[in-house]
Amino acid sequence: MQLPIKVDEQRPEPLYHQIESQLRGLILGGQLAEGTSLPSIRELAVSLKCSAITIRRVYQDLEAEGYIRTRQGSGTFVADVGNADRREHRLSRVAEEMERAVDAAWQLGCTEEEVEELFRKAVLRRASSRKGGENSDA
Amino acid sequence: MLEREDGRLAVRMQGFLAGTEDFRLGPLDVMIPRGTVTAVIGSNGSGKSTLMRALLGLEPSRGGVLQVLGSGVGPGGDESYKVRTGFVAESPHAYENSMTVREKAEFASLWYPNWDWERYRRLLALFDIRDGVKLSRLSKGHRRKAELVVAMAHDPELLILDEPTSGLDPVIWKVWLDEMQSFMDSGDKTVLIATHVTEEVKRLADYVLILHRGRCIGLYEKDRLFEEWRTVLAEPAGGRPDAGALRSREGCAKVEELENGLYRIEWSATAMPEQDAAMRACGFRPLDSRRLELEEILARITQEEISNTSKEEGSVEPA
Numbered sequence: 001m002q003l004p005i006k007v008d009e010q011r012p013e014p015l016y017h018q019i020e021s022q023l024r025g026l027i028l029g030g031q032l033a034e035g036t037s038l039p040s041i042r043e044l045a046v047s048l049k050c051s052a053i054t055i056r057r058v059y060q061d062l063e064a065e066g067y068i069r070t071r072q073g074s075g076t077f078v079a080d081v082g083n084a085d086r087r088e089h090r091l092s093r094v095a096e097e098m099e100r101a102v103d104a105a106w107q108l109g110c111t112e113e114e115v116e117e118l119f120r121k122a123v124l125r126r127a128s129s130r131k132g133g134e135n136s137d138a
Numbered sequence: 139m140l141e142r143e144d145g146r147l148a149v150r151m152q153g154f155l156a157g158t159e160d161f162r163l164g165p166l167d168v169m170i171p172r173g174t175v176t177a178v179i180g181s182n183g184s185g186k187s188t189l190m191r192a193l194l195g196l197e198p199s200r201g202g203v204l205q206v207l208g209s210g211v212g213p214g215g216d217e218s219y220k221v222r223t224g225f226v227a228e229s230p231h232a233y234e235n236s237m238t239v240r241e242k243a244e245f246a247s248l249w250y251p252n253w254d255w256e257r258y259r260r261l262l263a264l265f266d267i268r269d270g271v272k273l274s275r276l277s278k279g280h281r282r283k284a285e286l287v288v289a290m291a292h293d294p295e296l297l298i299l300d301e302p303t304s305g306l307d308p309v310i311w312k313v314w315l316d317e318m319q320s321f322m323d324s325g326d327k328t329v330l331i332a333t334h335v336t337e338e339v340k341r342l343a344d345y346v347l348i349l350h351r352g353r354c355i356g357l358y359e360k361d362r363l364f365e366e367w368r369t370v371l372a373e374p375a376g377g378r379p380d381a382g383a384l385r386s387r388e389g390c391a392k393v394e395e396l397e398n399g400l401y402r403i404e405w406s407a408t409a410m411p412e413q414d415a416a417m418r419a420c421g422f423r424p425l426d427s428r429r430l431e432l433e434e435i436l437a438r439i440t441q442e443e444i445s446n447t448s449k450e451e452g453s454v455e456p457a
Contacts, residue, residue: 012370012427014410015361042322046315051344051360052174052322 028089148328153202156192178332180349186332224294235274250292258291279305372422379421
């Protein structure tokens with residue numbers, strides 16, 4: 001199975017960190033449901049061009065955190081992750097993205113009021129274009 | 139404790155010396171764990187093939203310890219590890235020229251107790267080979283494929299491959315890569331592969347063994363090697379950064395101010411967190427980083443080795 005994980009060699013974080021946080025994100029975000037079978041260590045290493053040592057470390061970390069479990073002989077699977085964890089992950093991801101946008105606004109010299117105003121407008125605009133998108137899909 | 143450690147090693151070399159008058163290999167001190175893929179890299183004449191052959195006892199040992207799959211190699215050694223090993227040599231054996239692929243396989247089947255004809259036929263089909271053809275009649279790539287099939291048909295514990303894919307077309311190369319992946323999947327197989335193909339190192343290797351002029355420069359964990367040798371683009375974190383202080387940090391090979399006010403910082407052989415800490419301490423904020431290509435790392439490592447060697451040699455010269 002191919003996992004939607006992308007390693008960016010230009011990013012200044014270690015490989016295992018990139019892979020681990022993306023895989024954790026896929027599990028918490030619900031893209032990988034409970035019981036989904038994960039690729040073997042070697043398979044994932046070959047596809048991401050990293051060493052099996054790195055993938056083993058990622059799997060061990062995520063197993064210790066309770067996100068995946070390994071059954072002897074049959075492979076590695078996504079574990080049951082509580083809804084509370086999922087919600088928390090979703091919200092913290094969104095908060096991260098918003099903070100990034102706020103940082104950009106500071107850098108461009110916006111005031112707090114302007115940022116809030118822009119945020120409200122962005123929500124309205126997106127909400128209406130999303131509805132429009134759904135209609136045209138139907 | 140030591141014994142248990144040894145059981146987990148596929149190859150153990152301690153002060154191992156091999157070679158002839160013309161070419162000396164070693165001393166090598168290398169421990170390769172089972173269940174891993176090690177790429178042996180180095181320029182022509184670095185000793186890759188000599189090492190591969192030495193592992194099979196095909197090069198005269200000149201001292202030190204060499205153990206493969208737990209057996210000592212050399213005079214008085216236990217040769218049983220060889221039937222659990224598969225080998226593809228650098229160049230085909232001329233004495234096999236008049237044999238057909240099938241005859242080569244039959245010969246090998248007598249030698250390897252674990253020979254598996256079913257596995258052999260599966261690999262033949264996979265690599266698209268007809269085994270009634272004489273080896274001398276095969277193209278370079280086809281002969282390579284035939285050798286790979288015969289080396290893997292007994293499902294060896296250790297696979298020693300000396301530039302196994304030279305002459306393979308890209309489609310068959312991918313087939314071979316997938317086969318290597320499933321070969322390694324059980325987790326207890328070990329592969330040593332001498333190669334000049336960077337993509338093979340990236341896809342397969344866990345460790346990289348670098349040889350230079352018969353000497354071992356080091357055995358590196360691949361991902362760490364790529365992290366430790368990199369070029370970072372950084373901006374001043376506020377105020378004027380201290381380039382001089384950063385230059386004096388261990389592993390910092392170069393700090394260069396660019397026209398746009400950014401800095402290019404080259405790192406070698408330094409753990410990533412240490413690099414980051416050093417840059418921040420000296421007033422730099424990393425923005426972007428670029429890994430060096432394997433060829434660049436190899437060139438720089440061997441360059442360093444050469445300058446260290448000449449320094450050492452210089453210091454023992456009589457005053």
